[in-house]
Amino acid sequence: MTSTHADPITDTLRIALAQLNPVVGDLEGNANKLRATRAKAAQAGAHLVVVPELFITGYPPEDLVRKPAFAAAARRTVEALAEETADGGPGLLVGTIWVEDGKLYNAVALLDQGAVVATRFKVDLPNYGVFDEKRNFDVGPMPGPVNFRGVRLGVPICEDIWKEDVCECLQETGSEILISPNGSPFDWPKPELRLNVAVARVTETGLPLVYLNQFGGQDELVFDGASFVLNADASLAVQMPAWTEAIETVTFRKSPQGWVASQGAMALVEEKEAAAYHACMVGLRDYVDKNGFPGVVLGLSGGIDSALCAALAADALGPARVHCIMLPYRYTSGASLKDAAACAEALGVRYESVPIAGPVEAFSEALAKTFAGRTPDVTEENIQSRVRGTALMAISNKFGGMVVTTGNKSEMSVGYATLYGDMNGGFNPIKDLYKMEVYRLSRWRNANVPKGGKGPAGIVIPEHIITKAPTAELRENQTDQDSLPPYEVLDDILACLVEGEMPLTDIVARGHPAETVKKVERLLYLAEYKRRQAAPGVKISARNFGRDRRYPITNKFRERV
Numbered sequence: 427m428t429s430t431h432a433d434p435i436t437d438t439l440r441i442a443l444a445q446l447n448p449v450v451g452d453l454e455g456n457a458n459k460l461r462a463t464r465a466k467a468a469q470a471g472a473h474l475v476v477v478p479e480l481f482i483t484g485y486p487p488e489d490l491v492r493k494p495a496f497a498a499a500a501r502r503t504v505e506a507l508a509e510e511t512a513d514g515g516p517g518l519l520v521g522t523i524w525v526e527d528g529k530l531y532n533a534v535a536l537l538d539q540g541a542v543v544a545t546r547f548k549v550d551l552p553n554y555g556v557f558d559e560k561r562n563f564d565v566g567p568m569p570g571p572v573n574f575r576g577v578r579l580g581v582p583i584c585e586d587i588w589k590e591d592v593c594e595c596l597q598e599t600g601s602e603i604l605i606s607p608n609g610s611p612f613d614w615p616k617p618e619l620r621l622n623v624a625v626a627r628v629t630e631t632g633l634p635l636v637y638l639n640q641f642g643g644q645d646e647l648v649f650d651g652a653s654f655v656l657n658a659d660a661s662l663a664v665q666m667p668a669w670t671e672a673i674e675t676v677t678f679r680k681s682p683q684g685w686v687a688s689q690g691a692m693a694l695v696e697e698k699e700a701a702a703y704h705a706c707m708v709g710l711r712d713y714v715d716k717n718g719f720p721g722v723v724l725g726l727s728g729g730i731d732s733a734l735c736a737a738l739a740a741d742a743l744g745p746a747r748v749h750c751i752m753l754p755y756r757y758t759s760g761a762s763l764k765d766a767a768a769c770a771e772a773l774g775v776r777y778e779s780v781p782i783a784g785p786v787e788a789f790s791e792a793l794a795k796t797f798a799g800r801t802p803d804v805t806e807e808n809i810q811s812r813v814r815g816t817a818l819m820a821i822s823n824k825f826g827g828m829v830v831t832t833g834n835k836s837e838m839s840v841g842y843a844t845l846y847g848d849m850n851g852g853f854n855p856i857k858d859l860y861k862m863e864v865y866r867l868s869r870w871r872n873a874n875v876p877k878g879g880k881g882p883a884g885i886v887i888p889e890h891i892i893t894k895a896p897t898a899e900l901r902e903n904q905t906d907q908d909s910l911p912p913y914e915v916l917d918d919i920l921a922c923l924v925e926g927e928m929p930l931t932d933i934v935a936r937g938h939p940a941e942t943v944k945k946v947e948r949l950l951y952l953a954e955y956k957r958r959q960a961a962p963g964v965k966i967s968a969r970n971f972g973r974d975r976r977y978p979i980t981n982k983f984r985e986r987v
Contacts, residue, residue: 436680442674479534479584757810
């Protein structure tokens with residue numbers, strides 16, 4: 427690296443925006459990723475490399491930051507990186523945790539010319555939805571700019587740009603460019619909201635703004651990247667891609683009116699079904715890979731939910747790492763057998779059939795005396811599901827692949843799932859998709875190959891799987907609509923109850939029968955105990971089950987209509 431990069435900036439500043447995928451807790455791995463990025467940025471002539479919020483620790487680190495040994499190790503990692511900037515190459519603006527005067531901060535550190543030359547601390551700690559930062563961090567003081575080789579950079583961290591106070595303070599104290607490192611999780615409305623917030627801050631301050639977001643999956647959260655740069659007139663100068671790591675070097679030039687970003691890459695950012703499919707795929711891939719599983723196992727029933735999960739797994743991991751199992755019983759139709767085999771063949775995944783008649787009948791025989799005089803009911807149906815769950819877990823234990831569970835949000839909402847049966851598994855990529863969304867994503871996948879997807883092109887979910895009536899096939903001639911409203915109706919009611927928290931009277935006013943609304947509300951409340959025991963899954967909606975929506979299991983409240 428040449429020493430010319432350490433010269434004071436006069437009229438040109440080149441910033442490398444590193445939209446990267448960190449691993450929570452992997453301090454050395456994240457630091458090495460940054461070292462490699464810095465080397466590339468140096469070759470591109472960058473003066474400064476910026477990485478997302480809390481990049482060194484990974485985001486969100488949750489209660490891991492409370493561990494003194496972790497905080498100390500993070501600081502050592504940052505200080506070692508700082509020493510390396512003595513080579514005269516690009517400086518680093520790094521997200522990390524930082525302890526100062528006995529307080530723990532969500533921080534950024536400016537590393538340059540061999541030292542930590544400045545730190546700034548997050549002021550507005552989010553404490554809603556999936557965020558719980560007030561639990562772990564202290565509130566930082568209102569910041570002024572950091573001086574990087576003569577350029578005054580304002581560094582509002584993520585939530586700090588969602589209100590005007592921090593950016594206003596940075597503008598008033600002399601900032602020339604705003605750089606906002608983010609760990610902003612994806613959900614359906616989020617990309618448009620981010621842009622609107624950024625435009626508001628630019629309009630208020632009259633300063634250009636760099637919005638750098640994290641990419642990748644972390645447990646239930648998935649980060650889409652989609653970083654961008656706005657000039658002081660709120661025009662879009664750079665749009666980085668979503669759903670991939672990327673490094674973009676942005677050139678700022680000083681004019682009489684201030685710093686202006688040159689026009690750069692303008693990537694097309696996926697929307698609607700395309701965005702949701704990528705989110706589910708990335709969330710599954712990173713959960714499997716970051717936790718060290720060799721692959722996945724899933725029950726392929728011939729239904730649409732398991733078919734979509736199989737497609738997501740093939741795209742996320744490659745067909746060779748996906749093991750699909752058909753677990754037929756007497757109620758499994760010939761059509762389901764045919765559909766499951768066709769789906770597996772289209773995806774190119776490993777597929778086998780493991781009949782469950784023997785263990786199901788053995789349970790029935792073992793329980794015959796206890797159940798004597800009782801009419802068969804849902805109990806026997808659940809035995810089938812639990813045998814299937816046990817078989818999948820046994821295959822997982824034997825070969826190491828993680829079991830993917832395949833229930834959608836509609837089913838999880840109303841408890842249309844069996845604990846220790848079809849709910850068995852380590853991760854659920856479609857947990858936050860309502861049933862009608864499952865249909866839309868399946869049709870999207872048949873017409874498209876996702877960016878970075880490792881599965882085949884073409885129709886991978888046979889049309890008959892999409893068009894046939896959904897059924898659990900736990901008794902003769904069973905369909906889901908035997909006990910549930912049509913999914914178009916159910917999903918609308920659930921969205922009103924879960925995402926909207928709407929009064930029942932308002933939901934009835936949308937045209938739904940009062941008795942149906944009350945039934946769905948009752949099922950939603952009763953199924954809370956099941957959801958508490960469900961596998962984690964990708965957050966897609968503005969309000970998912972788990973981190974977003976935390977209802978008590980014991981709950982007697984019911985609305986009147």
